[in-house]
Amino acid sequence: MPLPxxxxxxxxxxxxxxxxxxxPETQGKAPHKPIMLLAVLDLYEAGHLQQNLIPYDEVLLEAFDHYWQRCSPGRPTNPLQPFWYLKASPFWRHQAKxxxxxALQALVTAKAKVPTRTVIAAQVAGAVLDETLYAAAMDPVGREELRQAIIAAHFGAELREALAHQHRVVVxxxxxxxxLRQQAAQELHDLFHGTGALDSAFMAESRNLAFRRVVVDAYAHHCAVCGATIRxxxxxxxxxxAHIVPFSRCHNNDPRNGLALCPLHHWAFDQGMLCIDDDHRITIHPYARAFPADQGFIALHRxxxxxxxxxxxxxxxxxxxxHRKEIFAKAG
Ligand SMILES: [Zn+2]
Structure with missing residues:
Protein backbone atom coordinates (compact mmCIF):
# COMPACT_ATOMS: atom_id res chain seq x y z
CA MET A 1 0.00 0.00 0.00
CA PRO A 2 1.88 3.12 -1.15
CA LEU A 3 1.54 6.05 1.24
CA PRO A 4 -0.83 8.77 -0.01
CA PRO A 24 23.65 16.82 10.16
CA GLU A 25 22.62 13.52 11.77
CA THR A 26 19.22 15.12 12.48
CA GLN A 27 19.42 17.41 9.46
CA GLY A 28 20.18 20.42 11.65
CA LYS A 29 16.90 20.33 13.54
CA ALA A 30 15.43 18.96 16.76
CA PRO A 31 14.53 15.26 16.36
CA HIS A 32 11.89 15.04 19.12
CA LYS A 33 8.81 14.72 16.93
CA PRO A 34 10.21 12.18 14.42
CA ILE A 35 11.52 10.09 17.34
CA MET A 36 8.11 10.17 19.01
CA LEU A 37 6.55 8.90 15.77
CA LEU A 38 9.14 6.12 15.40
CA ALA A 39 8.44 5.05 19.00
CA VAL A 40 4.68 5.00 18.34
CA LEU A 41 5.14 2.87 15.20
CA ASP A 42 7.21 0.38 17.21
CA LEU A 43 4.47 0.07 19.81
CA TYR A 44 2.01 -0.74 17.02
CA GLU A 45 4.39 -3.30 15.52
CA ALA A 46 4.92 -4.94 18.90
CA GLY A 47 1.16 -5.15 19.46
CA HIS A 48 1.40 -3.01 22.57
CA LEU A 49 -0.88 -0.45 20.88
CA GLN A 50 -3.93 -2.02 19.27
CA GLN A 51 -6.29 0.86 18.71
CA ASN A 52 -6.18 4.44 17.56
CA LEU A 53 -5.33 5.84 20.96
CA ILE A 54 -1.79 6.44 22.15
CA PRO A 55 -1.60 7.01 25.91
CA TYR A 56 1.36 8.87 27.32
CA ASP A 57 2.71 6.10 29.51
CA GLU A 58 5.95 4.54 30.70
CA VAL A 59 6.16 2.24 27.69
CA LEU A 60 6.01 5.11 25.21
CA LEU A 61 8.46 7.09 27.30
CA GLU A 62 10.89 4.18 27.40
CA ALA A 63 10.71 3.58 23.62
CA PHE A 64 11.24 7.30 22.99
CA ASP A 65 14.22 7.39 25.35
CA HIS A 66 15.78 4.38 23.68
CA TYR A 67 15.87 6.20 20.34
CA TRP A 68 16.82 9.47 21.97
CA GLN A 69 19.89 8.03 23.65
CA ARG A 70 21.16 6.86 20.27
CA CYS A 71 20.42 10.15 18.48
CA SER A 72 21.40 12.66 21.17
CA PRO A 73 23.25 10.83 23.94
CA GLY A 74 23.33 12.69 27.23
CA ARG A 75 21.25 15.61 26.00
CA PRO A 76 18.31 16.33 28.34
CA THR A 77 14.85 16.07 26.86
CA ASN A 78 11.21 16.02 27.88
CA PRO A 79 9.24 13.52 25.77
CA LEU A 80 6.01 15.25 26.77
CA GLN A 81 6.99 18.08 24.42
CA PRO A 82 6.74 16.12 21.15
CA PHE A 83 3.73 14.21 22.50
CA TRP A 84 2.05 17.59 23.01
CA TYR A 85 3.40 19.72 20.18
CA LEU A 86 2.76 17.16 17.46
CA LYS A 87 -0.74 18.69 17.60
CA ALA A 88 0.65 21.24 15.13
CA SER A 89 0.57 18.44 12.52
CA PRO A 90 -2.77 17.67 10.85
CA PHE A 91 -2.45 13.94 11.62
CA TRP A 92 -2.15 14.19 15.44
CA ARG A 93 -4.71 15.33 17.98
CA HIS A 94 -5.38 14.66 21.64
CA GLN A 95 -8.44 12.95 23.00
CA ALA A 96 -9.78 14.17 26.33
CA LYS A 97 -10.83 11.88 29.13
CA ALA A 103 -10.44 21.82 29.75
CA LEU A 104 -8.33 20.14 27.05
CA GLN A 105 -9.65 22.45 24.36
CA ALA A 106 -8.63 25.41 26.50
CA LEU A 107 -5.13 23.95 26.90
CA VAL A 108 -4.77 23.25 23.19
CA THR A 109 -5.79 26.76 22.15
CA ALA A 110 -4.02 28.62 24.97
CA LYS A 111 -0.63 28.14 23.30
CA ALA A 112 0.76 27.79 26.80
CA LYS A 113 3.77 25.70 27.70
CA VAL A 114 3.52 21.93 27.58
CA PRO A 115 1.24 20.70 30.39
CA THR A 116 2.76 18.67 33.20
CA ARG A 117 2.55 14.90 33.29
CA THR A 118 0.01 15.21 36.10
CA VAL A 119 -2.31 17.32 33.93
CA ILE A 120 -1.84 15.02 30.94
CA ALA A 121 -2.56 11.94 33.07
CA ALA A 122 -5.71 13.53 34.51
CA GLN A 123 -7.17 15.00 31.34
CA VAL A 124 -5.77 13.30 28.23
CA ALA A 125 -6.76 9.75 27.27
CA GLY A 126 -4.13 9.75 24.56
CA ALA A 127 -3.15 10.97 21.12
CA VAL A 128 -5.26 9.99 18.12
CA LEU A 129 -3.92 9.66 14.56
CA ASP A 130 -5.91 10.65 11.53
CA GLU A 131 -7.50 7.72 9.72
CA THR A 132 -4.96 7.55 6.87
CA LEU A 133 -1.96 7.50 9.15
CA TYR A 134 -3.61 5.02 11.50
CA ALA A 135 -4.45 2.66 8.61
CA ALA A 136 -0.83 2.78 7.46
CA ALA A 137 0.47 2.25 11.04
CA MET A 138 -1.66 -0.89 11.40
CA ASP A 139 -0.48 -2.40 8.11
CA PRO A 140 2.99 -4.04 8.14
CA VAL A 141 3.94 -2.73 4.70
CA GLY A 142 2.45 0.70 5.33
CA ARG A 143 4.21 0.90 8.69
CA GLU A 144 7.59 0.18 7.16
CA GLU A 145 6.96 2.84 4.51
CA LEU A 146 6.07 5.30 7.25
CA ARG A 147 9.28 4.50 9.12
CA GLN A 148 11.38 4.91 6.02
CA ALA A 149 9.64 8.17 5.07
CA ILE A 150 10.20 9.62 8.56
CA ILE A 151 13.84 8.53 8.65
CA ALA A 152 14.58 9.81 5.14
CA ALA A 153 12.95 13.18 5.86
CA HIS A 154 14.44 13.89 9.27
CA PHE A 155 17.71 12.01 9.82
CA GLY A 156 21.10 11.97 8.17
CA ALA A 157 22.63 8.89 6.58
CA GLU A 158 25.00 8.45 9.57
CA LEU A 159 22.09 7.57 11.89
CA ARG A 160 20.03 5.33 9.65
CA GLU A 161 21.71 2.05 10.58
CA ALA A 162 21.51 2.92 14.26
CA LEU A 163 17.82 3.73 13.95
CA ALA A 164 17.16 0.38 12.26
CA HIS A 165 18.98 -1.34 15.13
CA GLN A 166 17.00 0.54 17.79
CA HIS A 167 13.81 -0.41 16.00
CA ARG A 168 14.61 -4.13 16.29
CA VAL A 169 15.69 -3.78 19.93
CA VAL A 170 12.48 -2.00 20.96
CA VAL A 171 10.12 -4.29 19.05
CA LEU A 180 9.67 -13.56 30.79
CA ARG A 181 6.12 -13.18 32.10
CA GLN A 182 5.27 -16.68 30.89
CA GLN A 183 8.42 -18.00 32.52
CA ALA A 184 7.37 -16.41 35.83
CA ALA A 185 4.05 -18.27 35.63
CA GLN A 186 5.92 -21.56 35.84
CA GLU A 187 7.66 -23.13 38.77
CA LEU A 188 11.28 -22.09 39.14
CA HIS A 189 13.42 -25.18 39.62
CA ASP A 190 16.94 -23.86 39.44
CA LEU A 191 18.00 -20.33 38.71
CA PHE A 192 21.34 -21.49 37.38
CA HIS A 193 19.98 -23.78 34.69
CA GLY A 194 17.51 -23.83 31.89
CA THR A 195 17.21 -20.30 30.57
CA GLY A 196 19.61 -20.26 27.62
CA ALA A 197 16.74 -20.22 25.12
CA LEU A 198 15.98 -16.56 25.78
CA ASP A 199 19.67 -15.70 25.47
CA SER A 200 19.86 -17.00 21.93
CA ALA A 201 16.44 -15.72 20.82
CA PHE A 202 16.94 -12.05 21.72
CA MET A 203 19.69 -9.45 21.60
CA ALA A 204 21.12 -8.43 24.97
CA GLU A 205 19.69 -4.92 24.63
CA SER A 206 16.18 -6.32 24.10
CA ARG A 207 16.60 -8.65 27.07
CA ASN A 208 17.73 -5.76 29.27
CA LEU A 209 14.78 -3.61 28.25
CA ALA A 210 12.36 -6.48 28.80
CA PHE A 211 13.81 -7.41 32.20
CA ARG A 212 13.59 -3.82 33.37
CA ARG A 213 10.02 -3.40 32.11
CA VAL A 214 8.72 -6.60 33.71
CA VAL A 215 10.51 -6.18 37.06
CA VAL A 216 9.85 -2.47 37.51
CA ASP A 217 6.19 -2.93 36.48
CA ALA A 218 5.84 -5.71 39.05
CA TYR A 219 6.72 -3.22 41.79
CA ALA A 220 4.76 -0.35 40.18
CA HIS A 221 8.03 1.62 39.96
CA HIS A 222 8.60 1.58 43.73
CA CYS A 223 11.96 0.76 45.26
CA ALA A 224 11.48 -2.57 47.05
CA VAL A 225 13.72 -1.36 49.89
CA CYS A 226 12.67 2.24 50.63
CA GLY A 227 9.40 2.47 48.67
CA ALA A 228 10.50 5.62 46.81
CA THR A 229 8.83 6.23 43.47
CA ILE A 230 10.55 9.42 42.37
CA ARG A 231 9.74 10.71 38.90
CA ALA A 242 18.43 -5.18 39.82
CA HIS A 243 19.50 -8.77 39.26
CA ILE A 244 19.66 -10.59 42.60
CA VAL A 245 22.17 -13.08 41.23
CA PRO A 246 24.16 -11.06 38.66
CA PHE A 247 23.35 -11.96 35.07
CA SER A 248 27.03 -12.75 34.51
CA ARG A 249 26.78 -15.52 37.12
CA CYS A 250 23.52 -17.21 36.17
CA HIS A 251 22.48 -15.89 32.73
CA ASN A 252 18.96 -15.70 34.03
CA ASN A 253 16.60 -12.80 33.44
CA ASP A 254 13.72 -14.56 35.19
CA PRO A 255 11.72 -11.75 36.87
CA ARG A 256 12.08 -13.69 40.15
CA ASN A 257 15.81 -13.02 39.91
CA GLY A 258 14.98 -9.32 39.99
CA LEU A 259 14.12 -6.53 42.40
CA ALA A 260 13.00 -2.99 41.55
CA LEU A 261 15.37 -0.68 43.40
CA CYS A 262 16.21 3.02 43.45
CA PRO A 263 19.81 3.77 42.37
CA LEU A 264 21.07 4.13 45.96
CA HIS A 265 19.63 0.82 47.13
CA HIS A 266 20.62 -0.90 43.89
CA TRP A 267 24.19 0.12 44.64
CA ALA A 268 23.90 -0.95 48.30
CA PHE A 269 22.42 -4.31 47.28
CA ASP A 270 25.13 -4.97 44.68
CA GLN A 271 27.81 -4.01 47.22
CA GLY A 272 26.34 -6.33 49.85
CA MET A 273 25.52 -3.49 52.23
CA LEU A 274 22.00 -4.86 52.53
CA CYS A 275 20.32 -8.17 51.91
CA ILE A 276 16.80 -9.61 51.98
CA ASP A 277 15.93 -12.47 54.34
CA ASP A 278 13.56 -15.32 53.56
CA ASP A 279 10.81 -13.51 55.46
CA HIS A 280 11.34 -10.53 53.09
CA ARG A 281 12.85 -8.34 55.78
CA ILE A 282 15.77 -6.09 55.04
CA THR A 283 19.07 -6.56 56.83
CA ILE A 284 21.52 -3.67 56.77
CA HIS A 285 25.17 -4.74 56.93
CA PRO A 286 26.59 -4.45 60.48
CA TYR A 287 29.45 -2.31 59.18
CA ALA A 288 27.00 0.32 57.82
CA ARG A 289 25.00 0.26 61.05
CA ALA A 290 27.98 1.74 62.95
CA PHE A 291 27.75 5.15 61.25
CA PRO A 292 25.26 7.52 62.94
CA ALA A 293 25.31 9.89 59.96
CA ASP A 294 23.54 7.22 57.89
CA GLN A 295 20.44 7.02 60.10
CA GLY A 296 18.09 7.03 57.12
CA PHE A 297 19.79 3.92 55.77
CA ILE A 298 20.12 2.22 59.17
CA ALA A 299 16.41 2.78 59.85
CA LEU A 300 15.62 0.26 57.09
CA HIS A 301 17.15 -2.56 59.16
CA ARG A 302 14.56 -5.28 59.82
CA HIS A 323 23.06 -13.11 47.43
CA ARG A 324 23.32 -13.36 51.23
CA LYS A 325 26.06 -15.99 51.00
CA GLU A 326 28.08 -14.70 48.06
CA ILE A 327 27.61 -10.91 48.20
CA PHE A 328 26.39 -9.79 51.65
CA ALA A 329 28.62 -12.15 53.67
CA LYS A 330 31.63 -11.25 51.51
CA ALA A 331 31.09 -7.47 51.33
CA GLY A 332 34.44 -5.76 51.17
ZN1 LIG B 1 15.40 2.86 47.61
Whole structure:
Protein backbone atom coordinates (compact mmCIF):
# COMPACT_ATOMS: atom_id res chain seq x y z
CA MET A 1 0.00 0.00 0.00
CA PRO A 2 1.88 3.12 -1.15
CA LEU A 3 1.54 6.05 1.24
CA PRO A 4 -0.83 8.77 -0.01
CA UNK A 5 1.15 11.81 -1.26
CA UNK A 6 -0.65 14.06 1.23
CA UNK A 7 0.52 11.98 4.15
CA UNK A 8 4.08 11.85 2.82
CA UNK A 9 4.02 15.62 2.53
CA UNK A 10 2.71 16.01 6.09
CA UNK A 11 5.45 13.76 7.44
CA UNK A 12 8.13 15.60 5.48
CA UNK A 13 6.97 18.99 6.70
CA UNK A 14 6.66 18.30 10.43
CA UNK A 15 7.70 21.56 12.08
CA UNK A 16 10.99 21.13 13.89
CA UNK A 17 13.00 23.61 15.93
CA UNK A 18 16.15 24.70 14.10
CA UNK A 19 17.79 26.25 17.18
CA UNK A 20 19.93 24.29 19.57
CA UNK A 21 22.95 23.41 17.49
CA UNK A 22 21.66 20.17 15.94
CA UNK A 23 24.06 18.46 13.55
CA PRO A 24 23.65 16.82 10.16
CA GLU A 25 22.62 13.52 11.77
CA THR A 26 19.22 15.12 12.48
CA GLN A 27 19.42 17.41 9.46
CA GLY A 28 20.18 20.42 11.65
CA LYS A 29 16.90 20.33 13.54
CA ALA A 30 15.43 18.96 16.76
CA PRO A 31 14.53 15.26 16.36
CA HIS A 32 11.89 15.04 19.12
CA LYS A 33 8.81 14.72 16.93
CA PRO A 34 10.21 12.18 14.42
CA ILE A 35 11.52 10.09 17.34
CA MET A 36 8.11 10.17 19.01
CA LEU A 37 6.55 8.90 15.77
CA LEU A 38 9.14 6.12 15.40
CA ALA A 39 8.44 5.05 19.00
CA VAL A 40 4.68 5.00 18.34
CA LEU A 41 5.14 2.87 15.20
CA ASP A 42 7.21 0.38 17.21
CA LEU A 43 4.47 0.07 19.81
CA TYR A 44 2.01 -0.74 17.02
CA GLU A 45 4.39 -3.30 15.52
CA ALA A 46 4.92 -4.94 18.90
CA GLY A 47 1.16 -5.15 19.46
CA HIS A 48 1.40 -3.01 22.57
CA LEU A 49 -0.88 -0.45 20.88
CA GLN A 50 -3.93 -2.02 19.27
CA GLN A 51 -6.29 0.86 18.71
CA ASN A 52 -6.18 4.44 17.56
CA LEU A 53 -5.33 5.84 20.96
CA ILE A 54 -1.79 6.44 22.15
CA PRO A 55 -1.60 7.01 25.91
CA TYR A 56 1.36 8.87 27.32
CA ASP A 57 2.71 6.10 29.51
CA GLU A 58 5.95 4.54 30.70
CA VAL A 59 6.16 2.24 27.69
CA LEU A 60 6.01 5.11 25.21
CA LEU A 61 8.46 7.09 27.30
CA GLU A 62 10.89 4.18 27.40
CA ALA A 63 10.71 3.58 23.62
CA PHE A 64 11.24 7.30 22.99
CA ASP A 65 14.22 7.39 25.35
CA HIS A 66 15.78 4.38 23.68
CA TYR A 67 15.87 6.20 20.34
CA TRP A 68 16.82 9.47 21.97
CA GLN A 69 19.89 8.03 23.65
CA ARG A 70 21.16 6.86 20.27
CA CYS A 71 20.42 10.15 18.48
CA SER A 72 21.40 12.66 21.17
CA PRO A 73 23.25 10.83 23.94
CA GLY A 74 23.33 12.69 27.23
CA ARG A 75 21.25 15.61 26.00
CA PRO A 76 18.31 16.33 28.34
CA THR A 77 14.85 16.07 26.86
CA ASN A 78 11.21 16.02 27.88
CA PRO A 79 9.24 13.52 25.77
CA LEU A 80 6.01 15.25 26.77
CA GLN A 81 6.99 18.08 24.42
CA PRO A 82 6.74 16.12 21.15
CA PHE A 83 3.73 14.21 22.50
CA TRP A 84 2.05 17.59 23.01
CA TYR A 85 3.40 19.72 20.18
CA LEU A 86 2.76 17.16 17.46
CA LYS A 87 -0.74 18.69 17.60
CA ALA A 88 0.65 21.24 15.13
CA SER A 89 0.57 18.44 12.52
CA PRO A 90 -2.77 17.67 10.85
CA PHE A 91 -2.45 13.94 11.62
CA TRP A 92 -2.15 14.19 15.44
CA ARG A 93 -4.71 15.33 17.98
CA HIS A 94 -5.38 14.66 21.64
CA GLN A 95 -8.44 12.95 23.00
CA ALA A 96 -9.78 14.17 26.33
CA LYS A 97 -10.83 11.88 29.13
CA UNK A 98 -14.57 11.98 29.81
CA UNK A 99 -15.53 15.30 31.37
CA UNK A 100 -12.33 17.08 30.30
CA UNK A 101 -13.19 18.07 26.72
CA UNK A 102 -13.46 21.75 27.49
CA ALA A 103 -10.44 21.82 29.75
CA LEU A 104 -8.33 20.14 27.05
CA GLN A 105 -9.65 22.45 24.36
CA ALA A 106 -8.63 25.41 26.50
CA LEU A 107 -5.13 23.95 26.90
CA VAL A 108 -4.77 23.25 23.19
CA THR A 109 -5.79 26.76 22.15
CA ALA A 110 -4.02 28.62 24.97
CA LYS A 111 -0.63 28.14 23.30
CA ALA A 112 0.76 27.79 26.80
CA LYS A 113 3.77 25.70 27.70
CA VAL A 114 3.52 21.93 27.58
CA PRO A 115 1.24 20.70 30.39
CA THR A 116 2.76 18.67 33.20
CA ARG A 117 2.55 14.90 33.29
CA THR A 118 0.01 15.21 36.10
CA VAL A 119 -2.31 17.32 33.93
CA ILE A 120 -1.84 15.02 30.94
CA ALA A 121 -2.56 11.94 33.07
CA ALA A 122 -5.71 13.53 34.51
CA GLN A 123 -7.17 15.00 31.34
CA VAL A 124 -5.77 13.30 28.23
CA ALA A 125 -6.76 9.75 27.27
CA GLY A 126 -4.13 9.75 24.56
CA ALA A 127 -3.15 10.97 21.12
CA VAL A 128 -5.26 9.99 18.12
CA LEU A 129 -3.92 9.66 14.56
CA ASP A 130 -5.91 10.65 11.53
CA GLU A 131 -7.50 7.72 9.72
CA THR A 132 -4.96 7.55 6.87
CA LEU A 133 -1.96 7.50 9.15
CA TYR A 134 -3.61 5.02 11.50
CA ALA A 135 -4.45 2.66 8.61
CA ALA A 136 -0.83 2.78 7.46
CA ALA A 137 0.47 2.25 11.04
CA MET A 138 -1.66 -0.89 11.40
CA ASP A 139 -0.48 -2.40 8.11
CA PRO A 140 2.99 -4.04 8.14
CA VAL A 141 3.94 -2.73 4.70
CA GLY A 142 2.45 0.70 5.33
CA ARG A 143 4.21 0.90 8.69
CA GLU A 144 7.59 0.18 7.16
CA GLU A 145 6.96 2.84 4.51
CA LEU A 146 6.07 5.30 7.25
CA ARG A 147 9.28 4.50 9.12
CA GLN A 148 11.38 4.91 6.02
CA ALA A 149 9.64 8.17 5.07
CA ILE A 150 10.20 9.62 8.56
CA ILE A 151 13.84 8.53 8.65
CA ALA A 152 14.58 9.81 5.14
CA ALA A 153 12.95 13.18 5.86
CA HIS A 154 14.44 13.89 9.27
CA PHE A 155 17.71 12.01 9.82
CA GLY A 156 21.10 11.97 8.17
CA ALA A 157 22.63 8.89 6.58
CA GLU A 158 25.00 8.45 9.57
CA LEU A 159 22.09 7.57 11.89
CA ARG A 160 20.03 5.33 9.65
CA GLU A 161 21.71 2.05 10.58
CA ALA A 162 21.51 2.92 14.26
CA LEU A 163 17.82 3.73 13.95
CA ALA A 164 17.16 0.38 12.26
CA HIS A 165 18.98 -1.34 15.13
CA GLN A 166 17.00 0.54 17.79
CA HIS A 167 13.81 -0.41 16.00
CA ARG A 168 14.61 -4.13 16.29
CA VAL A 169 15.69 -3.78 19.93
CA VAL A 170 12.48 -2.00 20.96
CA VAL A 171 10.12 -4.29 19.05
CA UNK A 172 11.86 -7.50 20.19
CA UNK A 173 11.82 -6.36 23.81
CA UNK A 174 8.05 -6.86 23.87
CA UNK A 175 8.27 -10.47 22.75
CA UNK A 176 11.04 -11.02 25.28
CA UNK A 177 8.96 -9.43 28.08
CA UNK A 178 6.10 -11.72 27.16
CA UNK A 179 8.43 -14.72 27.37
CA LEU A 180 9.67 -13.56 30.79
CA ARG A 181 6.12 -13.18 32.10
CA GLN A 182 5.27 -16.68 30.89
CA GLN A 183 8.42 -18.00 32.52
CA ALA A 184 7.37 -16.41 35.83
CA ALA A 185 4.05 -18.27 35.63
CA GLN A 186 5.92 -21.56 35.84
CA GLU A 187 7.66 -23.13 38.77
CA LEU A 188 11.28 -22.09 39.14
CA HIS A 189 13.42 -25.18 39.62
CA ASP A 190 16.94 -23.86 39.44
CA LEU A 191 18.00 -20.33 38.71
CA PHE A 192 21.34 -21.49 37.38
CA HIS A 193 19.98 -23.78 34.69
CA GLY A 194 17.51 -23.83 31.89
CA THR A 195 17.21 -20.30 30.57
CA GLY A 196 19.61 -20.26 27.62
CA ALA A 197 16.74 -20.22 25.12
CA LEU A 198 15.98 -16.56 25.78
CA ASP A 199 19.67 -15.70 25.47
CA SER A 200 19.86 -17.00 21.93
CA ALA A 201 16.44 -15.72 20.82
CA PHE A 202 16.94 -12.05 21.72
CA MET A 203 19.69 -9.45 21.60
CA ALA A 204 21.12 -8.43 24.97
CA GLU A 205 19.69 -4.92 24.63
CA SER A 206 16.18 -6.32 24.10
CA ARG A 207 16.60 -8.65 27.07
CA ASN A 208 17.73 -5.76 29.27
CA LEU A 209 14.78 -3.61 28.25
CA ALA A 210 12.36 -6.48 28.80
CA PHE A 211 13.81 -7.41 32.20
CA ARG A 212 13.59 -3.82 33.37
CA ARG A 213 10.02 -3.40 32.11
CA VAL A 214 8.72 -6.60 33.71
CA VAL A 215 10.51 -6.18 37.06
CA VAL A 216 9.85 -2.47 37.51
CA ASP A 217 6.19 -2.93 36.48
CA ALA A 218 5.84 -5.71 39.05
CA TYR A 219 6.72 -3.22 41.79
CA ALA A 220 4.76 -0.35 40.18
CA HIS A 221 8.03 1.62 39.96
CA HIS A 222 8.60 1.58 43.73
CA CYS A 223 11.96 0.76 45.26
CA ALA A 224 11.48 -2.57 47.05
CA VAL A 225 13.72 -1.36 49.89
CA CYS A 226 12.67 2.24 50.63
CA GLY A 227 9.40 2.47 48.67
CA ALA A 228 10.50 5.62 46.81
CA THR A 229 8.83 6.23 43.47
CA ILE A 230 10.55 9.42 42.37
CA ARG A 231 9.74 10.71 38.90
CA UNK A 232 10.91 13.53 36.69
CA UNK A 233 8.34 15.99 35.29
CA UNK A 234 8.11 13.96 32.08
CA UNK A 235 7.50 10.72 34.02
CA UNK A 236 10.86 8.96 34.09
CA UNK A 237 11.12 6.94 37.27
CA UNK A 238 14.18 6.29 39.38
CA UNK A 239 13.34 2.59 39.62
CA UNK A 240 15.95 0.21 38.24
CA UNK A 241 15.70 -3.54 37.75
CA ALA A 242 18.43 -5.18 39.82
CA HIS A 243 19.50 -8.77 39.26
CA ILE A 244 19.66 -10.59 42.60
CA VAL A 245 22.17 -13.08 41.23
CA PRO A 246 24.16 -11.06 38.66
CA PHE A 247 23.35 -11.96 35.07
CA SER A 248 27.03 -12.75 34.51
CA ARG A 249 26.78 -15.52 37.12
CA CYS A 250 23.52 -17.21 36.17
CA HIS A 251 22.48 -15.89 32.73
CA ASN A 252 18.96 -15.70 34.03
CA ASN A 253 16.60 -12.80 33.44
CA ASP A 254 13.72 -14.56 35.19
CA PRO A 255 11.72 -11.75 36.87
CA ARG A 256 12.08 -13.69 40.15
CA ASN A 257 15.81 -13.02 39.91
CA GLY A 258 14.98 -9.32 39.99
CA LEU A 259 14.12 -6.53 42.40
CA ALA A 260 13.00 -2.99 41.55
CA LEU A 261 15.37 -0.68 43.40
CA CYS A 262 16.21 3.02 43.45
CA PRO A 263 19.81 3.77 42.37
CA LEU A 264 21.07 4.13 45.96
CA HIS A 265 19.63 0.82 47.13
CA HIS A 266 20.62 -0.90 43.89
CA TRP A 267 24.19 0.12 44.64
CA ALA A 268 23.90 -0.95 48.30
CA PHE A 269 22.42 -4.31 47.28
CA ASP A 270 25.13 -4.97 44.68
CA GLN A 271 27.81 -4.01 47.22
CA GLY A 272 26.34 -6.33 49.85
CA MET A 273 25.52 -3.49 52.23
CA LEU A 274 22.00 -4.86 52.53
CA CYS A 275 20.32 -8.17 51.91
CA ILE A 276 16.80 -9.61 51.98
CA ASP A 277 15.93 -12.47 54.34
CA ASP A 278 13.56 -15.32 53.56
CA ASP A 279 10.81 -13.51 55.46
CA HIS A 280 11.34 -10.53 53.09
CA ARG A 281 12.85 -8.34 55.78
CA ILE A 282 15.77 -6.09 55.04
CA THR A 283 19.07 -6.56 56.83
CA ILE A 284 21.52 -3.67 56.77
CA HIS A 285 25.17 -4.74 56.93
CA PRO A 286 26.59 -4.45 60.48
CA TYR A 287 29.45 -2.31 59.18
CA ALA A 288 27.00 0.32 57.82
CA ARG A 289 25.00 0.26 61.05
CA ALA A 290 27.98 1.74 62.95
CA PHE A 291 27.75 5.15 61.25
CA PRO A 292 25.26 7.52 62.94
CA ALA A 293 25.31 9.89 59.96
CA ASP A 294 23.54 7.22 57.89
CA GLN A 295 20.44 7.02 60.10
CA GLY A 296 18.09 7.03 57.12
CA PHE A 297 19.79 3.92 55.77
CA ILE A 298 20.12 2.22 59.17
CA ALA A 299 16.41 2.78 59.85
CA LEU A 300 15.62 0.26 57.09
CA HIS A 301 17.15 -2.56 59.16
CA ARG A 302 14.56 -5.28 59.82
CA UNK A 303 11.86 -3.41 57.92
CA UNK A 304 9.70 -5.44 55.53
CA UNK A 305 10.59 -4.96 51.88
CA UNK A 306 7.85 -3.79 49.53
CA UNK A 307 6.49 -6.84 47.73
CA UNK A 308 5.51 -7.03 44.05
CA UNK A 309 1.82 -6.53 43.29
CA UNK A 310 1.54 -10.04 41.84
CA UNK A 311 2.95 -12.86 44.00
CA UNK A 312 4.22 -14.62 40.86
CA UNK A 313 7.04 -12.06 40.83
CA UNK A 314 8.17 -12.60 44.43
CA UNK A 315 11.97 -12.84 44.54
CA UNK A 316 13.19 -16.43 44.38
CA UNK A 317 14.38 -17.79 47.74
CA UNK A 318 17.31 -19.45 45.93
CA UNK A 319 18.41 -16.08 44.54
CA UNK A 320 18.13 -14.26 47.88
CA UNK A 321 20.05 -17.04 49.66
CA UNK A 322 22.81 -16.89 47.03
CA HIS A 323 23.06 -13.11 47.43
CA ARG A 324 23.32 -13.36 51.23
CA LYS A 325 26.06 -15.99 51.00
CA GLU A 326 28.08 -14.70 48.06
CA ILE A 327 27.61 -10.91 48.20
CA PHE A 328 26.39 -9.79 51.65
CA ALA A 329 28.62 -12.15 53.67
CA LYS A 330 31.63 -11.25 51.51
CA ALA A 331 31.09 -7.47 51.33
CA GLY A 332 34.44 -5.76 51.17
ZN1 LIG B 1 15.40 2.86 47.61
Missing amino acids: PDLKHQLRTIRRDGNGGWG PGFQQ DSFACAQA TPSGRSAAEA QAMRLPNDPRYLPAAQALAW
